[in-house]
Amino acid sequence: MEKKSFIANRNDKLANLLSGEGFSYNYASKLIRNKDVKVDGVRVKENIDVMVGSEVTVFFAENSIIEKFEVIFEDDNVLIIDKKAGIEVEGAEGLEGKIVGALAVHRLDRNTEGLLVMAKNVMARDELLEAFKNHNVEKRYIAEVVGKSSFKGELKKAYLVKDKTTSFVKIYNNYVKGAVEIATEFTTLKSNPTSSIVECKLITGKTHQIRAHLAYLGYPIIGDGKYGKNEDNKKFKQKWQKLYCYYLKFGKFENNLKYLSQKKFTKYPSWYSKN
DSSP states (O other): OEEEEEEOOSSEEHHHHHHTTTOOHHHHHHHHHTTOEEETTEEEOSOOEEOTTOEEEEEEOTTOOOOOEEEEEEOSSEEEEEEOTTOOSSSTTSHHHHSTTOEESSOOOTTOEEEEEEESSHHHHHHHHHHHHTTOEEEEEEEEEESOOOOEEEEEEEEEEEETTTTEEEEESSOOTTOEEEEEEEEEEEEOSSEEEEEEEESSOOTTHHHHHHHHTTOOBTTOTTTSOHHHHHHTTOSSOOEEEEEEEEOOOOSTTGGGTTOEEEOOOTTOOOO
């Protein structure tokens, strides 16, 4: 058996707190029913209310914890997590199904990691959706790509066409029927003869925009099985695409989320060092 202890950072139901520590809600409920959870040293068998500051200890089978996300910021309205690769955002088996009462207001691909914003109530959902729609939230990504790039922060524009059946997108230099214009700023942070670390700032936010745009420019993301090359991914021995949303900055809010105005959140992926 494994053991994990943590201090409750808010007043909430026990199962919800366990979900925030990386357990699926269903598995958390099972642990509670089996009396495998202690609150302040006392075993419990019901999904009780837990007060902030209480110590929660959970006993679980080895390798059963999911740990597909880490909480970066949370209050009564907003939850910002660090999503790991290999998990969907939507659906019962995605984060929206595992984090009870939280709804994602933007998307990260299944194999893309990084900062994800979720709303915890209808008011926050509506304001955040409006903010993302109006580009009032700045998002930046870090990607490791194949090849030696030399981007200097320039704005790259192109046209994207999405195949709704396959969800595969194609990039064109000029407008074609059904295309939408995309724009991304790229800056090379590090480079060597075989790979480069590139910062990607989204100006528009279309399906697979960064992945497809970089591949079109000749620098596919390492580990990207859809827009990259299998031989490259095998050479770098990379299962997941090395694309990470590392930076979020909120613009100006006028209403209930005014306290978030100009706040920024940053977390770098484990495979990148600024030194």
